[in-house]
Amino acid sequence: MKHLIIGATGNIGSRVTQRLVDSGARPSVFVRSANKARALFGDHVDIHTGDLEKPSSSLTNALAGVDGIFLLTDGSDLEKRDRAVSFAARHAGVRHVVKLSTLDVRTGIGTGPWHARGEDAIRGSGVAFTFIQAAGFMSNALGWSESIRREGVLRSSTGWGKIAFIHPDDIAAVATVALTTRDHDGQALVITGRKALSYGEMAATIGRAIGKPVGFEEISDRQAYTDAVEWAGKGPYVDALVDIWRAVREGRLDTVTDGVKRVTGREPIAFAQWAAENAASFQ
Ligand SMILES: NC(=O)c1ccc[n+]([C@@H]2O[C@H](COP(=O)([O-])OP(=O)(O)OC[C@H]3O[C@@H](n4cnc5c(N)ncnc54)[C@H](OP(=O)(O)O)[C@@H]3O)[C@@H](O)[C@H]2O)c1
Known part of the structure; x- marks a missing residue:
């Protein structure tokens, strides 16, 4: 089976691509x-260059002979790219699209409405789909590294x-199973870590990984917004982040599911392991 990875140079897409390569496959990647x-995957993938913002024949060429797509799109207008890819995929005879979505599709919080529109667009294309409705990523914690390192x-x-x-x-593992089997066609897989933790508990866990105490200080929504605008600029993304953080505080995002175990057969990786793997970023 031939797979095409869109978002292959990013956090999750690179892991999905590497898993396919490690299994002996030769996936295609659609990259800017x-x-x-090439720096990530050497000669182990077929590279198609293009930009989803600028529709061109490059996507059509990349889709030729492909059975399944891993689709990662971002931004408040991501449904435009989800629609363009899924309709082109249907037209090209691609069997299946696996979209990285968010658990917040179910709550309407943060980026949930963006991905809900993306899911609708893919359903409308008629291509078979699997939606990976993931909880927040542990790697978001890398955004805490500066204040933890300095203070x-x-x-x-x-x-x-x-x-x-x-x-x-864990997200990449679930996505790869969805991509390489037919077991989850037509499903939305809701996947989370194994345990809900407060940011204070995660700070303490990072502290144990680096052998230094790490404290937690609560700030207001207004301060969180001001801080986020400093690194991300004003716009829908920062609004979504502040909305997510408020929902966490109000206990509306503490869902834990057995999705990872059901799909992969093993327990999700604990935050303590992620902290140990990434300790150097906090020292
Ligand atoms: N962070 C969370 O807690 C969380 C939780 C649930 C769901 N999600 C969802 O996860 C996704 C982000 O995943 P990630 O962290 O893996 O993203 P990421 O590391 O930022 O990677 C984004 C990828 O998309 C590519 N890309 C961006 N614009 C493109 C375009 N116009 N044409 C072609 N490729 C393009 C990037 O290519 P370049 O290398 O060229 O930039 C990169 O490979 C988003 O949909 C987000 O809503 C995130």
Whole structure:
């Protein structure tokens, strides 16, 4: 079976691509930068260059002979790219699209409405689909590294609310199973980490991984917004982040599911393991 990975140079897409390569397959990747793809995967993938923002024949060429697509899109207008890819896929005879979505499709929080529109677009194309409705990523915690390194503290507006962050490798593992089997066609797989933790508990876990205490300080929504605008700029993304952090504080995002276990047969990776793997980023 031939698979095409869209978003292959990013956090999750690179892991899905690597898993396919490790299994002996030769996936195709649709990327903006061939150099970036070559640096990641060497000669083990077929590289198609193009930009989903600029529709061209490059996507059509990339879809030729493909059985399944891993589709990762981002931004408040992501449904445009989900629609373009899924309709082109249907037209090209692609059997199946696996979309990385979010658990927040179910709550309407944060980026949930963006991905809900994307899921609708894919349903409308008629192509078979699997939606990976993932909880927040453990790798989001890398955004805490500067204040932890400099001051030994994590500041957030999440209070003592909890969320079950998921390891990026678990998301990639579930996506790869969805892509390479027919077992989850037509399904939305809701996947989370194994345990909901507060940001204070995660700060303490990082502290144990680096052998130094890491404190937690609660800040207001207004302060969280101001801080986020500094690194991300004003716009729908920062609005979505503040909405997510508020929902965590109010206990609306503490869902834990057995999705990873059901799909992969093993327990999700614990936050303590992620912290140990990434300790160097916090030291
Ligand atoms: N973070 C969370 O907690 C969370 C939770 C649930 C769901 N999600 C969803 O997960 C997704 C983000 O995943 P990620 O962290 O793996 O993303 P990422 O690391 O930012 O990777 C984004 C990928 O998309 C590619 N890309 C961006 N614009 C493109 C375009 N116009 N044409 C072709 N390729 C393009 C990027 O290519 P370049 O290398 O060229 O930039 C990169 O490969 C989003 O849909 C987000 O809503 C996130």
